Amino acid sequence: MDDVLIVGGGIAAHTAALYAARAELKPLVLTGTGLDQLSTTSLVENYPGFPEGVQGPDLVDACKSQAKRFGARYLPGDATGLKPVQGGYEVVAGSSYRARTVIIATGASARTLGVPGEKEFWAKGVSTCAPCDAPLFRNKTVVVVGGGDSAMEEALMLTKFAGKVIIVHRREEFRASKIMQQRVLGMEAIEVLWNTAVTEVIGRAFVTGVKIRNLQTGQAALLACDGMFLAIGHTPTTAWLAGSGLALDAHGYIPGVVTNLPGVFAAGDVMDPRYRQAVTSAGTGCQASLEAEKFIEHRKAAGTYEVAASR
Numbered sequence: 001m002d003d004v005l006i007v008g009g010g011i012a013a014h015t016a017a018l019y020a021a022r023a024e025l026k027p028l029v030l031t032g033t034g035l036d037q038l039s040t041t042s043l044v045e046n047y048p049g050f051p052e053g054v055q056g057p058d059l060v061d062a063c064k065s066q067a068k069r070f071g072a073r074y075l076p077g078d079a080t081g082l083k084p085v086q087g088g089y090e091v092v093a094g095s096s097y098r099a100r101t102v103i104i105a106t107g108a109s110a111r112t113l114g115v116p117g118e119k120e121f122w123a124k125g126v127s128t129c130a131p132c133d134a135p136l137f138r139n140k141t142v143v144v145v146g147g148g149d150s151a152m153e154e155a156l157m158l159t160k161f162a163g164k165v166i167i168v169h170r171r172e173e174f175r176a177s178k179i180m181q182q183r184v185l186g187m188e189a190i191e192v193l194w195n196t197a198v199t200e201v202i203g204r205a206f207v208t209g210v211k212i213r214n215l216q217t218g219q220a221a222l223l224a225c226d227g228m229f230l231a232i233g234h235t236p237t238t239a240w241l242a243g244s245g246l247a248l249d250a251h252g253y254i255p256g257v258v259t260n261l262p263g264v265f266a267a268g269d270v271m272d273p274r275y276r277q278a279v280t281s282a283g284t285g286c287q288a289s290l291e292a293e294k295f296i297e298h299r300k301a302a303g304t305y306e307v308a309a310s311r
């Protein structure tokens with residue numbers, strides 16, 4: 001039985017692994033077969049310590065190498081289940097792995113529209129992260145899709161750079177909090193297209209426009225723009241935890257670093273619907289690892305470390 005098992009392959013998982021390895025807990029990291037979010041972005045300019053920015057995949061690889069240097073072990077495997085066993089937990093990812101503590105850092109994926117051109121122009125004008133990419137759209141026209149608080153935040157942030165921001169929303173009222181709506185609707189640089197859906201993204205090397213359709217009249221149009229920001233929600237990767245007894249919030253997120261299951265901790269976007277930044281993911285990875293270390297120490301002090309594991 002390992003001391004620390006980390007499930008995930010993003011910056012939260014690698015940071016947790018780094019801290020656990022330096023605490024000589026020899027963490028085992030089960031990385032899924034898909035790519036983490038940061039590895040699918042290009043230049044990251046808001047991660048401290050890189051004045052010229054850093055490529056997302058390079059940042060993730062560097063964090064992984066750093067964790068490995070201190071003894072973190074990595075295995076590929078998509079986790080499909082977690083259950084309590086004597087002295088700890090068992091995670092199934094093809095094979096079964098047992099550990100006294102588990103750190104869940106399985107992330108979340110930004111929802112996409114699934115329209116033609118969206119994949120093709122991903123990171124070529126299509127983005128899900130205004131804090132990351134807004135500066136690329138100085139004096140340009142951008143579309144924001146969505147009507148929740150995230151869409152409002154993205155739109156407001158984009159006004160700092162873009163010349164014009166057009167929110168495309170599928171209904172005739174926003175879901176966002178009133179105060180966020182008021183801020184958005186009071187901005188001259190923001191236009192709203194109600195009852196409208198994006199049906200296609202078009203461009204050449206980069207986005208040049210989106211095709212839209214009015215959902216009430218059915219009228220189609222071409223909207224010239226330089227970028228499209230999706231803010232239609234995220235889906236936390238927690239389906240695999242069904243039946244584990246781990247408490248999730250109403251949106252399927254793990255509600256904090258310390259969970260309701262003793263010895264199970266969470267880090268990164270799987271427990272953070274709000275900030276979702278590389279630096280905050282790394283931060284919660286650190287927190288989760290320190291909590292796991294404290295948990296192991298308590299068990300050693302209480303004399304339940306070996307007993308519970310071998311009974």
Ligand code: NAP
Pocket residue numbers: 111112113145146147148149150151153170171174175176231232233234273274
């Ligand atoms: P959200 O509240 O679920 O809003 C998603 C928006 O995207 C909704 O307006 C929804 O439209 C739209 N949408 C969903 N699927 C779509 C599709 N296929 N095509 C077009 N539009 C689609 O998600 P969120 O804005 O990311 O917020 C998530 C949670 O974080 C919320 O609880 C929010 O309050 C919170 N949050 C808070 C803050 C803040 O307090 N500053 C900032 C960000 C997020 P409908 O309205 O028609 O369903």
